[in-house]
Amino acid sequence: MKDKKSAKLNLQHKQHQNGHLSPSTFAKLLDLEASWDKDQLGDVLHWIRQIVALICGLLWGAVPLVGGIWLVAFLLISSGIVYGYYAIILKVDEEEFGGHGSLLQEGLFASVTLFLLAWTLVYSLAHF
Structure with missing residues (x-):
C-alpha cells in the first residue's frame, strides 16, 4: 500500500513538472558547474526558443518587416542563441545529448509557429 502511494506521488510530481521548468532548473540556468539531464536541457532550450x-x-x-528573409533571420538568431547557450555558456558535451542536431531541434517547430503567429497578428493589427 505504501509503495502504491509513493509511486502515485512520484507520478503526480512528474506530471506537475511535465512541460514546466522546476525551480531547481531555474537555479541551474547560469550555473556553469551544474549537471544536466537530457530532459532538463531540452526543456530549457525549448523555452529559450519560445521566448526568442x-x-x-x-x-x-x-516594425513592420515583410518577406521570407526575416523568417530566415529569425531561424538564424534563434539557433545562434540556443547554440551559444549550450555550447559556449554551459559547455555541455553535445554528444551526450544526441549531438548538435538534436539540441538545435529542441522547440524549433513550436517556435516557428509562435513566431509566425505573433508576427502576423501584430503586423495585421498595427498596420491595417
Missing part, C-alpha cells in the same frame, strides 16, 4: 520567437515576432510585426 515571441520577442522576434512582436518586433518584426511592429
Whole structure:
C-alpha cells in the first residue's frame, strides 16, 4: 500500500513538472558547474526558443518587416542563441545529448509557429 502511494506521488510530481521548468532548473540556468539531464536541457532550450520567437515576432510585426528573409533571420538568431547557450555558456558535451542536431531541434517547430503567429497578428493589427 505504501509503495502504491509513493509511486502515485512520484507520478503526480512528474506530471506537475511535465512541460514546466522546476525551480531547481531555474537555479541551474547560469550555473556553469551544474549537471544536466537530457530532459532538463531540452526543456530549457525549448523555452529559450519560445521566448526568442515571441520577442522576434512582436518586433518584426511592429516594425513592420515583410518577406521570407526575416523568417530566415529569425531561424538564424534563434539557433545562434540556443547554440551559444549550450555550447559556449554551459559547455555541455553535445554528444551526450544526441549531438548538435538534436539540441538545435529542441522547440524549433513550436517556435516557428509562435513566431509566425505573433508576427502576423501584430503586423495585421498595427498596420491595417
